[in-house]
Amino acid sequence: xxxxxxxxxxxxxxxxxxxxxxxxxxxxxxxxxxxxxxxxxxxxxxxxxxxxxxxxxxxxxxxxxxxxxxxxxxxxxxxxxxxxxxxxxxxxxxxxxxxxxxxxxxxxxxxxxxxxxxxxxxxxxxxxxxxxxxxxxxxxxxxxxxxxxxxxxxxxxxxxxxxxxxxxxxxxxxxxxxxxxxxxxxxxxxxxxxxxxxxxxxxxxxxxxxxxxxxxxxxxxxxxxxxx
Amino acid sequence: xxxxxxxxxxxxxxxxxxxxxxxxxxxxxxxxxxxxxxxxxxxxxxxxxxxxxxxxxxxxxxxxxxxxxxxxxxxxxxxxxxxxxxxxxxxxxxxxxxxxxxxxxxxxxxxxxxxxxxxxxxxxxxxxxxxxxxxxxxxxxxxxxxxxxxxxxxxxxxxxxxxxxxxxxxxxxxxxxxxxxxxxxxxxxxxxxxxxxxxxxxxxxxxxxxxxxxxxxxxxxxxxxxxxxxxxxxxxxxxxxxxxxxxxxxxxxxxxxxxxxxxxxxxxxxxxxxxxxxxxxxxxxxxxxxxxxxxxxxxxxx
Numbered sequence: 001x002x003x004x005x006x007x008x009x010x011x012x013x014x015x016x017x018x019x020x021x022x023x024x025x026x027x028x029x030x031x032x033x034x035x036x037x038x039x040x041x042x043x044x045x046x047x048x049x050x051x052x053x054x055x056x057x058x059x060x061x062x063x064x065x066x067x068x069x070x071x072x073x074x075x076x077x078x079x080x081x082x083x084x085x086x087x088x089x090x091x092x093x094x095x096x097x098x099x100x101x102x103x104x105x106x107x108x109x110x111x112x113x114x115x116x117x118x119x120x121x122x123x124x125x126x127x128x129x130x131x132x133x134x135x136x137x138x139x140x141x142x143x144x145x146x147x148x149x150x151x152x153x154x155x156x157x158x159x160x161x162x163x164x165x166x167x168x169x170x171x172x173x174x175x176x177x178x179x180x181x182x183x184x185x186x187x188x189x190x191x192x193x194x195x196x197x198x199x200x201x202x203x204x205x206x207x208x209x210x211x212x213x214x215x216x217x218x219x220x221x222x223x224x225x226x227x228x
Numbered sequence: 229x230x231x232x233x234x235x236x237x238x239x240x241x242x243x244x245x246x247x248x249x250x251x252x253x254x255x256x257x258x259x260x261x262x263x264x265x266x267x268x269x270x271x272x273x274x275x276x277x278x279x280x281x282x283x284x285x286x287x288x289x290x291x292x293x294x295x296x297x298x299x300x301x302x303x304x305x306x307x308x309x310x311x312x313x314x315x316x317x318x319x320x321x322x323x324x325x326x327x328x329x330x331x332x333x334x335x336x337x338x339x340x341x342x343x344x345x346x347x348x349x350x351x352x353x354x355x356x357x358x359x360x361x362x363x364x365x366x367x368x369x370x371x372x373x374x375x376x377x378x379x380x381x382x383x384x385x386x387x388x389x390x391x392x393x394x395x396x397x398x399x400x401x402x403x404x405x406x407x408x409x410x411x412x413x414x415x416x417x418x419x420x421x422x423x424x425x426x427x428x429x430x431x432x433x434x435x436x437x438x439x440x441x442x443x444x445x446x447x448x449x450x451x452x453x454x455x456x457x458x459x460x461x462x463x464x465x466x467x468x469x470x471x472x473x474x475x476x477x478x479x480x481x482x483x484x485x486x487x488x489x490x491x492x493x494x495x496x497x498x499x500x501x502x503x504x505x506x507x508x509x510x511x512x513x514x515x516x517x518x519x520x521x522x523x524x525x526x527x528x529x530x
Binding site: 182183184185186187188 | 402403405407408409484485486487488
């Protein structure tokens with residue numbers, strides 16, 4: 001998801017301990033979400049109904065907690081670019097709260113399990129990788145997974161996200177929630193419905209760039225390994 | 229006469245071998261290449277001594293660069309170019325026509341009944357101001373400005389036009405809306421007065437800068453105030469043209485009391501601060517006696 005760490009940074013011990021703790025908590029949280037999701041599919045089959053209720057609380061908690069990562073990149077304790085981290089966290093939080101949480105219709109449609117699968121597998125791998133990376137103990141198989149799974153998970157994830165956004169549109173079209181209408185003293189308007197449309201359109205230029213970037217990273221990281 | 233091998237920067241392929249006089253300039257070499265390869269007009273060519281090196285000044289001679297017989301020069305194809313004038317005209321005509329069109333309250337934006345509804349006086353005045361501003365820009369591009377570079381890459385055109393045209397529609401949509409709320413008249417008139425001073429000020433600076441550089445030359449001189457009182461701003465900032473431009477948009481925002489106009493003013497301000505700081509630094513670097521106490525764009529502040 002975020003840009004990969006290169007050589008282990010020179011971190012102070014408290015910062016390192018904090019990051020390990022943060023990543024461990026996230027790893028445990030997302031593993032739990034993964035467990036609940038797999039449990040649901042094993043018992044109910046390919047049925048969406050009830051999936052949201054199984055994962056709602058931990059999903060809201062652990063995905064929202066990702067905003068800490070923006071602070072981590074801003075303070076420099078992780079090497080990621082603030083802008084990119086912000087964009088990534090923002091897109092998740094945008095899907096989570098105004099779409100999935102707010103608009104109940106989005107929990108019963110095909111896009112939701114797609115994005116949930118993509119998010120949980122990606123995050124479990126990512127946080128495990130960060131923990132072991134901080135301890136300088138990343139096994140080759142984990143590195144391979146982290147830089148290969150994205151190839152199918154990215155497209156699956158964004159398909160789920162786009163479908164979910166699309167399902168939320170009728171609700172905002174009718175209720176006009178989070179929108180500012182005319183007339184008003186400052187002659188300002190904000191139409192949340194169109195904002196969602198804008199976010200969906202933004203995927204067109206942004207997704208190829210992020211996807212391409214991950215391929216470049218993959219080439220760099222995995223070919224370096226071979227040279228060792 | 230020397231034989232110079234011209235290699236492509238992408239792949240190192242030999243493109244041509246030129247027979248040149250050691251005193252000929254790179255500019256003349258570009259003309260030679262253009263004769264051999266008709267799609268490579270001179271503005272599209274950049275010579276370098278290394279494939280990834282810096283572009284060479286075309287006024288330099290072959291001898292001055294230390295090139296001898298059988299020397300090599302690299303040629304980069306800068307891609308399709310477009311004249312600065314063309315860019316500016318397209319960038320400025322767009323907002324003018326877009327705003328004017330939305331001023332007529334087309335059904336596409338407002339529905340069928342909008343055009344027949346009353347319009348506040350401020351909305352009329354705002355339309356006049358907007359059209360005047362962009363007409364002035366077009367005329368300045370045609371008759372006033374002297375450009376240091378002839379061309380720029382085509383892809384910039386799309387990016388810049390998108391910015392200007394979309395923002396024009398965004399502001400126009402709100403100011404011309406049937407549900408637009410005008411601020412109190414006093415506020416609008418005072419703001420209009422301020423706007424007019426800024427437009428005049430901006431033009432005064434453009435006029436001064438034009439006369440600072442003799443026609444056809446690329447000479448640079450320190451701009452200083454003239455008899456025109458609006459140019460006194462040069463005592464306080466390096467780029468008073470930008471100061472006046474920002475002032476004008478702030479005034480337009482106050483006149484219409486419209487947040488979208490404010491956002492447009494802010495976006496312009498942000499970009500102009502970057503340009504002004506760049507210009508200010510380059511003035512200070514080029515002129516040892518550059519007046520201290522001048523700021524880049526905001527007097528006493530920035």
